[in-house]
Amino acid sequence: MSTEPTAEEQAGRGGLSRRTFIAASGATTAGAVAVSAGVSVAAGPAAADGPSSTVTLRVNGRRHVVDVDNRTSLLDLLREHLDLPGSKKGCDAGACGACTVLVGGRRVNACLTLAVRMDGAEVTTIEGLADGDELHPLQQAFIDNDALQCGFCTPGQIMSGVGCIREGHTGSENEIREWMSGNICRCGCYVKIVDAVQQAAAKGA
Incomplete structure (x- = not known):
């Protein structure tokens, strides 16, 4: 027993x-x-015990001053602190491009970028592309060409496409594919995405 x-x-x-x-x-x-x-754990008191910094940056033309833990990514700053959830958290490792935003006009993976490195930066997210009710030409081109299915990757695809156009990498379909290769579409809409980028580039977006 x-x-x-x-x-x-x-x-x-x-x-x-x-x-x-x-x-x-x-x-x-x-x-x-x-x-x-690197995941934010809001419920645990230890998550707020790390060193923090005050960061001043402009996002979509609006100035923000925020206190953030030094480990916070730009993606988490945008989504969790500034209530801008358009930039998606996909792989959180810089491999899928769902979090792509523009910093100073250049494409970056927000999940790999520390928020404290953004002091004084100019950031543009998917929420800042449209002019009021008027969509950005590439946003409209995605609709015209049905260049999305589930839509999860679409914000990152569009932001990367805008950067691709501004960088002058739209000379051919192959060039667009090469310079957009960091953005993964699990639904396989690549052909239509390339068509959308070409359409927007032709309109001088």
């Missing part, structure tokens, strides 16, 4: 049951993994 106390007896003695211990250990491990992966 086993002499090991039951979980109820352990709880009654003020100890931890195996079930409680395992649950607590799992939560602690998950929190450690989240921090090591």
